[in-house]
Amino acid sequence: MKVVDVAVGVIKQGNRIYISKRADDLHQGGKWEFPGGKREPNESIDQALSRELQEEIGIQVKSQTELTLIEHDYGDKKVRLHVRLVDEFSGEAQQQEGQQAKWVAIADLNQYQFPAANVAIIELLQRLVVTKI
Numbered sequence: 001m002k003v004v005d006v007a008v009g010v011i012k013q014g015n016r017i018y019i020s021k022r023a024d025d026l027h028q029g030g031k032w033e034f035p036g037g038k039r040e041p042n043e044s045i046d047q048a049l050s051r052e053l054q055e056e057i058g059i060q061v062k063s064q065t066e067l068t069l070i071e072h073d074y075g076d077k078k079v080r081l082h083v084r085l086v087d088e089f090s091g092e093a094q095q096q097e098g099q100q101a102k103w104v105a106i107a108d109l110n111q112y113q114f115p116a117a118n119v120a121i122i123e124l125l126q127r128l129v130v131t132k133i
Ligand SMILES: Nc1nc2c([nH]c(=O)n2[C@@H]2O[C@H](COP(=O)(O)OP(=O)(O)OP(=O)(O)O)[C@@H](O)[C@H]2O)c(=O)[nH]1
Pocket: 006, 007, 008, 026, 027, 028, 032, 033, 034, 035, 036, 037, 038, 039, 052, 077, 079, 081, 115, 116, 117, 118
């Protein structure tokens, strides 16, 4: 099965992260996610992330740093998540297609249901907080 490259943005303001709810009819629908999406042909991950965050939540990324790379096989789909920390941006994060979204303290991320591949991202964020990024 072909692996799908996905640019994922962990958008951070203070100790809070922006999460949004995936539409019910999508892959892993109804779960919470970090905004982002599939890389298009001829696009770098940087470009894909900037485009997706502009399209999905209306912000302009000013800096992105690599956090981690996660490969996950959902059985029906294989993804490679290129996870980036975005802590500088302009504009106000707001869902452009009306999905639910919220800013959540890193310590509280466990209270939300994410796709299985995200468990490792949340563990990493919580570890980084303890050691202070
Ligand atoms: N955006 C995003 N996708 C994730 C996360 N975790 C995770 O497993 N994925 C998977 O990555 C894949 C691509 O994400 P996506 O559906 O946002 O892609 P997209 O915005 O390009 O959607 P589109 O196909 O409707 O244009 C999906 O199969 C999704 O289940 C996450 O935290 N954020």
